[in-house]
Amino acid sequence: MKRFLFIAFNLLLILSTFSCNWRKDETYRKSEFLLDTIVTITVVSDSERKAEDAMDKAFAEIKRLGKLINFFSPDSEISAINRNAGISPVAVSPDTYTLLERATEISTETGGAFDMTVGVVVNLYDFHNKTRPSDALIREKLPLVNFRDLMLNQDKQTAFLRRKGMTVDAGGIAKGYAADRAIEVLKSAGIKAALVAVAGDIRAYGLKPGGTPWRVGIRDPRGKGMDDIIATLELRDMAISTSGDYERFFIENGKRYHHLIDPKTGYPAGGVMGVTIVGPLGVYTDSLATALFISGIDKGLKIAGTLGYDALMIDKTGKLHMTDSLKNKITLQPRIKTNEDE
Numbered sequence: 001m002k003r004f005l006f007i008a009f010n011l012l013l014i015l016s017t018f019s020c021n022w023r024k025d026e027t028y029r030k031s032e033f034l035l036d037t038i039v040t041i042t043v044v045s046d047s048e049r050k051a052e053d054a055m056d057k058a059f060a061e062i063k064r065l066g067k068l069i070n071f072f073s074p075d076s077e078i079s080a081i082n083r084n085a086g087i088s089p090v091a092v093s094p095d096t097y098t099l100l101e102r103a104t105e106i107s108t109e110t111g112g113a114f115d116m117t118v119g120v121v122v123n124l125y126d127f128h129n130k131t132r133p134s135d136a137l138i139r140e141k142l143p144l145v146n147f148r149d150l151m152l153n154q155d156k157q158t159a160f161l162r163r164k165g166m167t168v169d170a171g172g173i174a175k176g177y178a179a180d181r182a183i184e185v186l187k188s189a190g191i192k193a194a195l196v197a198v199a200g201d202i203r204a205y206g207l208k209p210g211g212t213p214w215r216v217g218i219r220d221p222r223g224k225g226m227d228d229i230i231a232t233l234e235l236r237d238m239a240i241s242t243s244g245d246y247e248r249f250f251i252e253n254g255k256r257y258h259h260l261i262d263p264k265t266g267y268p269a270g271g272v273m274g275v276t277i278v279g280p281l282g283v284y285t286d287s288l289a290t291a292l293f294i295s296g297i298d299k300g301l302k303i304a305g306t307l308g309y310d311a312l313m314i315d316k317t318g319k320l321h322m323t324d325s326l327k328n329k330i331t332l333q334p335r336i337k338t339n340e341d342e
Ligand code: ADP
Pocket: 113, 114, 115, 116, 118, 119, 122, 169, 170, 171, 172, 173, 199, 200, 242, 243, 244, 247, 248, 259, 260, 261, 262, 263, 286, 289, 290, 294
């Protein structure tokens, strides 16, 4: 009897230990307004406390980044660089330096289609009041646009804009970088799977409870809203970014003026309605989405192929064009046509 009790006790001990350790994975989600947009973090965890703690840390990281790179805040490092344009180099923190360095890489790879100094022209357009600058004003400001005039010194960790009046604006790359940083923070906090969405810049890792991958939708650029989807994609340890002419725009005399500006002309780029990029890092998917929008379909697909990133581009007629690598990963809605249908 003693022996039986001993075995029964041990069995109970094993069972209770097992049930303590075996807590069910759940999905936890939280949103905050950061970087001038909605940031939504979804994590998979077996503990609500751990999930909340990790999400708070990730939001804090995005907030920290926002302080460094906010174009409009006089206290940001980006503003310090802009104030000192043509005057002196400015020492910046590792995050700002990395961001400027990645942006410069993408500018070089895309022949200047992505250019953080284009802000002096972008800011002449007022999308709220639906006004645009005169041709003369664009001509006057355009010489201040050239990413090659941003001098980065790796040893000194400084940034310098060569000419007075120039500015850098990280608006086309910061959201993807923020998603990358948030994912790193969640990983360090022991989270096994997560999805971070900084508006249209999303990065995922791990699998949802039940072992299914994260699935994201690609919006119809001329659809009625966020839920009007043209395609879906499974994301496994990948980032995805979309840039479109429907985010900030106005229509004047039948012509659409939007916020993606061709640095060579100073006018909104034509030819494309939306670009989606998929690849390992948000910092590149974000900047490439903007860059390929400017580059147009043919050049854009070539650039994506060279860099090993997937691209889906929607031309002005609504037709889809994509890199071969994307074709077996994407699920198109039945009504959607691609350039292979003709
Ligand atoms: P959104 O901000 O709508 O998500 P993007 O990520 O494509 O769109 O970034 C758009 C922002 O990038 C613009 O608001 C502007 O500040 C900046 N931008 C516009 N054109 C360019 C360009 N050619 N190169 C770099 N940045 C750009």
